[in-house]
Amino acid sequence: MKRFHLPLVILVLCSASLGMFFHKVYNLGFPLLPAQTADNWIVEARVSFEPTGGAVTARVFIPNEPKRFALLDENFISRGYGLTTDLSGENREAIWTTRHPSGRQTLYYRTTVSQLERERRMEAPYPGPVSMPNLEEPYRSAADAVVQRVRERSADITSFATVLIRDMNNTPDENMALFVSRADTDRDKVRTAIQLLAGARIPARMVHGIPLTDRARDLQPQVWLEVHNTRQWVAINPNTGAVGYPPNFLVWWYGDQDPVRLQRARNPQISFAVTQNFQDAVDVAQQRAQMMDSRVVDFSLFGLPIQTQNMYRVLLLVPVGAMLIVLLRNIVGVQTFGTFMPILIALSFRETQLLGGVILFTLIVSLGLAIRFYLERLKLLLVPRLAAVVIVVIMIMLALSILSHNLGIEHGLSIALFPMVILAMTIERMSLVWEEHGPSDAIRQGIGSLAVAVAGYLLMINPYIDHLFFVFPELLLIVLAVTLLLGRYTGYRLSELLRFRALSGRGNP
Structure with a gap:
């Protein structure tokens, strides 16, 4: 049982991560690419009528979970009217009421709709064969x-x-x-x-809808036919007999009824206007999740304050960098100073930019190492020596910042973002390796640390990776699973295969 414990944990982590990921992508529509926009349509219905005296009630059909579309937002615009919404069979209606209207009245209903990748509305059951008409x-x-x-x-x-x-x-x-x-x-x-x-005993119904055309005004509803084939309702074009609705056709109501029904009013008129709207795909997905009563958004990063969101945009990339270090150290065999020093330096490179960060890092470590060798002659104890190195590192950073500012090199001002304690520990470790194993090993590990930091920086500035882990933080479970899997690797590293290739016997007679 123990041998299957780790594979079982990895399987559970990957299943939970991928399940949440696919739900957010395919059901809620969260984008896989950064800066992606979604095509929305703003549809406005304008209803006008003339009161005939007394209290007026105006009932207007409005969309009810239209096929292939999601209602992201609704606004009811009127003055001095009470408003309720109710279901009337398969349709939904807005009911406006007022007691003392005067003059011609105008009401507005406005909704923002977004096209769905797949149908969300459940098909109604087969109503059964209809009765023969009495002709x-x-x-x-x-x-x-x-x-x-x-x-x-x-x-x-x-x-x-x-x-x-x-x-x-x-x-x-x-x-x-x-x-x-x-x-x-x-x-x-x-x-x-x-x-x-x-x-022929075939159930059929009348459908009214609006073609979504950009910047269209004074549109009138189009009439379509739907027949039930015992599995689902199928749309039929009444002019050509073609099957299926055209692209961007919004079903508004069903049945052979007028869209506006009035009490104590006359001369109803309704017209529609449509305009296309481009909205951030993440915002659309959040609105869609709220409309579907999904609790995913409640536990996402988007509910946090903006300042906290920006902080987590950086922190969520640290596990990715940590997995990269595990891969480079355990599989490739790159030698570094410390485990997480390269990834912290890579985070600093995000602010200093790569070339300036590499130059500043190399300069600070070189100067700090020279002063560390001088401190070794003073025969200090470990803790005072580390404290002295930290002080020296801060003084070097301060001097470089002032010097770069006077020279007009603004990148040098961001040197303060380097983790000073990590730099001090790196200098200490490098000096010990220098003394115990020689300068070649120390320089090799220093170059390895810098190379891993550069690789981590290139990984963490990738906008696609930044977007994926911020929008889908559940992917960290896969990062954890891969890290656990790499933790059981005990084979040869790639660098060892290169070092000991002469012992493999290849090329010997």
């Missing part, structure tokens, strides 16, 4: 003939509806002409199609 002659016989002729040229419910619509729009025969002659508008055409589909 009088000659319409009954004509409807039976139309249904029989369409059924012979179709294979299923969807193809039946498309063939029927095409027959209605093409040159109709005498039976179809009896129905088409009464269909002057798209709405009449859909009513006729629903009636004929009922003759």
Whole structure:
């Protein structure tokens, strides 16, 4: 059981991390790339009417979990009106009420919608075959003939509806002409199609929607047909018979009802305006999570104060740098002074920039090492010697800052961001290695530390890595799992394979 303990821990960490990651990406829409924007649409419905006296009630259909879209924000704009929202069958309606209106009234409903990668709304169950329409002659016989002729040229419910619509729009025969002659508008055409589909016991409904076109004004709803194929509702274009809604089509309401119903008012008018809006994809994902009642955002970094967020943008990269050090030390075999000194120096390089940071680091360590050799002649105890090294390091940093400022080199001012204690310990360790193993080992470890710091810096300034670990901090569980896995590696390091390649016997006769 003990041999499977670590693999089990790694499996649990990776599963939890990837599960949360895929949920945030595919369900909530958090972006994988930095500075990514999402296409949103702002849709505004303008309703106007004339009161006829007394208290007025205006009921207006508004979107209710539209297909392929998420409602990110809603605003109801009116003056002196009370407002409630309610469900009316498959539709949702806004109910405006007022007691003493005067003059022509105008109400506004505005919503911001974002397109979903996949459908979130659950399909309604199959309503079952509908009742046959009660038609009088000659319409009954004509409807039976139309249904029989369409059924012979179709294979299923969807193809039946498309063939029927095409027959209605093409040159109709005498039976179809009896129905088409009464269909002057798209709405009449859909009513006729629903009636004929009922003759085949196929459930169908009328759908009204808005095409999302940038900077469009005074739009009127478009009428579509939907039929249920026993699994889901399928959209049919009433003019062409094509299956499926066009791109960026927002379903507004269902049924053969007017979008505005009034009490004690007359002459209702409704028009729509649409504009495209580009919004940060992270903001859109947060709004979508709130709309879906997801608790993920409640436990994300975005709820923290901005100052704290900026701090964690740096701290979250430290585990990544630590994993890099483990990889370079245990697998590659790079020798460094200390375990975390290179990654702390790499954090300092983020402020000093790479070239200036390398020059300043090399200069401070070189001067500090020279003074450390002088302190060795004074025969000081360990703690006083370390304290003296720290003081000397601070004095060197101060002198370099003043000198660079006088020379107009502003990068030198950021030398104060170097971790002084880490520099002091690095100087102490380097001097000990110099004395015990010689200058070559000390210089080799110093160059290795600087190389690892540079690699850590290049990793941590990568905007994609910064974005991924800030938006998806659960990925740190994978970093932890990889670190645990590397911790069990006991094989040869790459540097050892190069050092001892002569002992492998290759090339010997």
